[in-house]
Amino acid sequence: MFSKAKKDSEINLEQHELLEHAQVRIKQKKRLYAHFIIFLVGSVFLVLINKILKYGDTYNWFIWAITFWAFLFIMHLINVFVTQKFMGVDWERSQREKLVKKQKLRISELQKEIETDFPISQINKKKED
Template sequence: MFSTTKKSGKIDPEQRELIENAQRRIRQKKRLTTHFVAFLAGSILFIVLNLVLKFGENFRPFKTDWFVWAILLWFFFFLIHAINVLLVNKLMGKDWEEKQLNRLVKIQQEKIEKLQQQVEREHPLPNKNEPTRKIEPKDDNSTKF
């Protein structure tokens, strides 16, 4: 009934990152579903307003009822949202970000190594075997009183 070993409630950082990523994806998909339901309800409302309640029946851009244009515009925004959630985030998700980060860090490290080599060539450190020269200040008349 009681265990003698205590289970740690701590989650390792890698597992925490996986959980946070999964939660983020769930929120994205939940927002997309909410957007779809709002789109359907709004489309029905536009149709009812125009055809049943005769709201704006005289407004017909390009000889088409206004609700058709409103629904098409809203569908376009919904489609962009869906593509972003289902395709772009899948293709350019956490793995893609990590690869890009690693690539950019590698480029920066290479630049730092090149600069370090250039500094070492132009300003080499003295050997331990060679005596160091003490640099004496120049005899300048301005320091004499």
């Protein structure tokens, strides 16, 4: 009976984690799409400032500004669609499991070291004396 309840709680926890991950991904994609729209509107605005308002008319500075902004947008795109695939929920889970395993190994090594340095039989003999 307890094992069924435990399994149900694990399933609910996993579903909750999946839902949270989906919500995070939706926010990331929404921000990326908003960035793209702002990039398009901003690029047109920069061209208009340079060409129509004649601000810095002797030099086409808007090309450098748009190129730099495009680079930032591409970095954002890579972060959302490439990096998150490789370093997503499964990667986080495996990293967490590795760290827990290392900690457990270190704890067991420390326990062995303590047991060899301070055997329980010596402690019990000192208590009896």
